[in-house]
Amino acid sequence: MIVNFDLNGEPVSVEVEPNMSLVDMLREELGINSVKKGCELGECGACTLLLDGSPVTSCLLLAPQVEGCHVTTLEGLEKNSLMIDLREAFIENGAIQCGFCTPGMLISSYALLRDNLHPSAYQVKKGIEGNICRCTGFTKIIEAVLDAAERITPE
């Protein structure tokens, strides 16, 4: 079957089997590699993207379920000023080690700061509770998100 949707601002049309997951369609058919496959059961958050603006795990969606939807991945936020602040804060705070969790972490952190410019440390933890990092111990990631919140230039 054919799925039509908006990927990072561009209309796309893809032929898929209905049992293909969204993360597989993005990686295999569309060359979107920022969405990572970790657990494929919704537990690790490595495949997180924005579906109509809300963070979801793309391993738990079927490809045909995004018909008519807006899908945003890290690739589509490359020039976004909030994402640039977050990316720099992650690098400068040592919030990245192997980097496998990073795209998902950035997407969850982006959604958090977009909706709440001044989160508490607790709110940051709640915002990234669906993203697992095996390397950093989370502390530096939380610091990076709080640091990014400080950097945001009011528009």
Added chain:
Amino acid sequence: MRPTPSFQYHAPKTLEGAIELMGTLENVKPIIGGTDLIPQMKEGVFSPDHVVDLNNVAELNYVREDNGLICIGATATHNQIAASDAVKKSQALLDAMTMIGSPQIRNRGTITGNLINASPAADSAPPLLVHDAEVVIRSIDEERIIPLTALFTGPKLNCLEQNELLTEIRFPTPPVNSASAFKRIGRRKAFTLSVVSAAAYVEMEGERCVDARVAFGSVAMTPIRASEVEDMLEDKTLTASIIAEACLAARNHVHPITDVRGTAEYRKDMCEVLLRRALEAALERVR
């Protein structure tokens, strides 16, 4: 990871269309958030030939207050429910909606899927049980409305026929002199299945509790109400010693098992602790 077995995908736009598909297709499963069903299909628990996606059925997506009832449409997500004005009136349900899973899960998952999956640990169940919730079930042939207590028939078992859809969850708007709370314990703080959970609801006239309702998750074959415990709280002033007595008694009215998440004895201990915390939180909120 084994791929999801192949199936035909259907995305009806109306409830009538969805009900007709459910009534005519063989080996069919509805899907909403997919946060239970997709992992279960990947693990081979279910291998449907047809999957009916309910997300495009606009008439099932609502949370509203209607004639003294809070009504939740089948496809309302946990986050959508938490953000609604109507559900602000049930603090216990709001507690659960903000605790389940993670932001990603709460953006997709629904109470419908949580109840139909019928895990004894389903976190939406204890809050809905203390609100005397009912569910509306539709098929080609009929509509039936049953109390939530009748939906669960065993661990991971519910009373729906293959051709039926749950279309609405509803409960009476809690009166202003009432309050509720939901507490749970998992193996870690965030993002985990409950080892034990408890919901409490109290309706007060001055210092006197005129209606008390208590429910537990993960301590029996299904989520349960504990009416013997409720009787110990009703028509009383809820002093610390009355609460302590009722919480102690709760141990004898639950039937937990030992499994990988905890022993039966630990679960009994936690029933006592969580019920006290839930009652105290509810009382705090009513004042």
